Amino acid sequence: MPATPAVPDGKRPTLADVAARAGVSTALASIVMRGTKGAGAATRERVLEAAREIGYRPDARARLLRSHRSQLLGVQFGLQHPFHSDLLESIYAAAEPAGYQIALSAVAAGRGEQRAVETLLADRCEALILLGPQVPAARLAELAGQLPVVSVARRLRPSIPGLEVVRTADDEGARQAVDHLVALGHRDIAHIDGGRAPGAADRRRGYRTAMNRHGLSEHIRVLAGGLTEEDGAAAARGLSEARPRPTAVLAFNDRCATGVLDIFLRSGVAVPGDISVVGFDDSHLARLAHIDLTTVGQDISRLAGLAVSRAVARLEGDKDPAGEHVIAPRLVVRGTTASPH
Amino acid sequence: MPATPAVPDGKRPTLADVAARAGVSTALASIVMRGTKGAGAATRERVLEAAREIGYRPDARARLLRSHRSQLLGVQFGLQHPFHSDLLESIYAAAEPAGYQIALSAVAAGRGEQRAVETLLADRCEALILLGPQVPAARLAELAGQLPVVSVARRLRPSIPGLEVVRTADDEGARQAVDHLVALGHRDIAHIDGGRAPGAADRRRGYRTAMNRHGLSEHIRVLAGGLTEEDGAAAARGLSEARPRPTAVLAFNDRCATGVLDIFLRSGVAVPGDISVVGFDDSHLARLAHIDLTTVGQDISRLAGLAVSRAVARLEGDKDPAGEHVIAPRLVVRGTTASPH
DNA sequence: AGATGATGCTAGAACGTTCTAGTCCATCCC
DNA sequence: GGGATGGACTAGAACGTTCTAGCATCATCT
The missing domain is CATH 1.10.260.40 (lambda repressor-like DNA-binding domains)
Incomplete structure (x- = not known):
């Protein structure tokens, strides 16, 4: 007292x-x-x-100043991404037992990734975990030259030395969704994509190859979407007037799918009676009883755990060639998908 | 290079x-x-x-160690509150020009407010900004004895010395919503509340007194709700079977209202044809074209700006008696309210 | 011409820790 | 008994900054 x-x-x-x-x-x-x-x-x-x-x-600062180890993992995240919030939750949980602290730096309106990383570096973080980073690969390479860097949820082609990538197999997730719909009897399956968002390209590709593999090449239809409800709604408006209307839609993510659902509901298109809808992420939104969305789940706690453990391994001298860690997604079947007709 | x-x-x-x-x-x-x-x-x-x-x-740490000023404002926030994310966005924007940096500490699953504050203190923050703090008032008083503390969005009764409170006039917001509905001709107006959430008690009270003032005491109906879509949906299910069904509903917040909308939509209750719905917060959700929710807006950037400027004023020697700063809400009329019948 | 006051710069002591290299004293082993 | 071992403790130097004095130098004012 x-x-x-x-x-x-x-x-x-x-x-x-x-x-x-x-x-x-x-x-x-x-x-x-x-x-x-x-x-x-x-x-x-x-x-x-x-x-x-x-x-x-x-005094944390004096302590860190003296001891060369700071036991700090710097995490950069976007304020407007619920997905990042979920990841953070798990990252905290994973860092604790490993004996590391978390330093947070948000990407906000007037505060780009450059600034966010600056402050993390100034705080003498030992490693960086970047959630869905958008900076050019060259910048990441430069950073990776200075300290261990883990990129979560953004794929990077040429494996940059010192850079670890942890991500979900987005193409595989799209494939699972298409397989599920085809198994239900669907043939005319459209995809509302995520534009330039991280993962969007892979999901698009996964959708395309799965459709091809099922011999449904002529049914391939990719609509411009995005990652918000608004984007999904816009795409759905176009879709509900389309003839022939597809019997199933795979949306870029759950928020996008929610927008789709809403428009369908309002325009009298029954889900899953008239059309099936699949989301991506298995966010809180999808689990809500009144949305009850069939979706492709990302294993958030594994993503987070792997990100932390890779960063820590690097710090503790692991000299592995370092590369890409791809986690399998898992389709969660709920109430928005059914056989056509 | x-x-x-x-x-x-x-x-x-x-x-x-x-x-x-x-x-x-x-x-x-x-x-x-x-x-x-x-x-x-x-x-x-x-x-x-x-x-x-x-x-x-x-090196930020060495710098702060030496200079007695750290120019750091510690901000505690909840990972699962989109409202907090919005506040943070504005807090960053306000702190920058004032010459202060932001240190973030999240409240997560295995990481309570106690822990969150601990780390902020260890980082030698000069002042604390707590978003919707839930810790007992005694603890806040103790903290306020050590450094300037600003509580955002949580009301505190006896003004604790050294503690600043910045909040929206929740009761006034509820009053505006009721006035609006009454002006449209509604009399049977129900309220789905927020339980023990910060602000819930004030909104409940505002609703009650407004109803009384309009001579609608016998129509007062408060239903147990909460702050998620799920809570709103649960309350709405009960409501759509109720006889007589109210002609208007004031929900605790936008998420709650969205849940209500969804259930009504599914059960064939037209909004605003059969029933009007009002939310609270004016979140992104409410602004979406396909939701288009009439709601009570909190002035987030003013809340954030005031929180920062009060903290800064305190640090720069302002000895004002310090107390409560209440910001007026503003009703945003959109498409979910109309005259009954 | 001497006082005054900028201006541009430096030496060296902080800040609150942790780390290195001891000192001291008891115990143990042959 | 003499050396080795080890446990409990301490003095003082780091760590990378900022801050306080203070020293030149040069222009300006009485």
Whole structure:
């Protein structure tokens, strides 16, 4: 119960204050606070007691300045991506047991990725985990030359030395969705794509090759979409007037699919009666009882876990050729898909 | 183009390296890097050039350790609240021109507010901005004794010394919504509340007093809701069977309202034909063309701006009695409300 | 001509930790 | 008994900055 503001003068209590109060050297106090061995049981207790009494809190910055290891993983994320929020949740959970702290840096309106990374570097992070980075590959290569970098959810073609890529097999996910729809009896399956969003190209390709493999080449139809409900809605408006109307739609992601569902609902197109809809991500949205969307799930906790463990492995001297870690997606069948007719 | 890893040995370049290369003292190099006056134009150029050449990047931790000011505002936010993301966006924008940096700390599954605040304090933040904090008021008081604390979107009754509160006038927002509905001719107006969420109590109260003022006491109907689509959907299910069914519903927030809309749509209840729906927050969701929700807007950028400016004012010696800053909400009329019948 | 005051610069001490290299003292082993 | 071992502890030097003094130098004012 440190009701009083610690040390007499207004300043924050320091390790020296603790040491003085316990009657030991600051070096020993440091040993005790870190929990390393080298201190007697009695003294240890005395120091901890003193620290508690004056409300001592170690200064992270001084600590990191001195010790060469900072045990910090810098994570860059986008404020407007719920998917990133979910990843962060799991990243925190994975970093903790590995003994690492997380430093966050958001990409926001007036704050690009360049700025976000700058601050992480200035904070002396040991490794960088970038969620869906958009910076040019050259910049990533430059960064990877300085410290371990993990790119999550963005594919990168020529494997850059020192750069780890963790992503979902997006093409495989699209394939699973198409297979599922074909198995239900669908032939006329359209895809609303994600434009230039990370993963969009792979999903598009996965859709195309799966359609070809099923001999449905002439039914291939890719509509310009995007990653918001709005984008899905726009595409769906065009679709509900199209003749022949496809009997199934694979949307770029769940938000996009939700927009599609909404437009169909309003224009009297029954789902899954008249048309089936599949999303991508298995977000909270898809799980909602009243949306109940069939979707391709990304294994978020595995993505996050792998991102953290790769970064840590790198830091602890792993010299592996480093490369790409692709995680299999898993189709989650819910209520928006059924046999046509 | 710092292609080579800076200084000969593998370590990061330091200010001393820059100084050596430019042939000046570290003190002068420091002056140049900070942009303070006290250096000649020619030397300034030479130092900057040297810094660029070896790819020097100031060490934030060393810098903060030495200078007593850290120019850091610690912000605690919840990963699962889109509203917080929006606030953060504006907080970044407001902090920049004021000359402050933002340190982020997320509240996640295995990481409570206690932990989140701990790390912010260890990082030597000068002030704390807490978004929708849930910790007991006693803890807030304790914190406020150590450094300026701003609570955003959570109301606190007895004004705690040193604690600033920035929030929307939730009761007033509910009143505006009810007034709008009454003006349209509605009398039977229900409210789906937010339970224990921050602001819920005020909105509930605002709804009640507004109904009373219009002489509609016997029509007051508060249904248990929550802050997710799911909660709204659950409440709406009960509502669509109720007799008499209300002609209008005020939902706790936009997500909740979306759930309500969805259920009504599915069960053939026309909006706004059969029933009007009003949300709260004016989130992205509400603005989507296919949702087009009448809602009570919170002025996010003003909330954020005020939070930052209050924290900064405190830091710069403002001794005002400090207290509550209440921002007026504004009703945004869109397509989900109309006259009954 | 001496005082005054900028201007441009530097030496060296902080800041709050951790780390290195000891010192001291007891115990153990032959 | 003498050396080796090891546990508990400490002095003092890092870490990479910023800050406080202070030193020249040169122009300007009385």
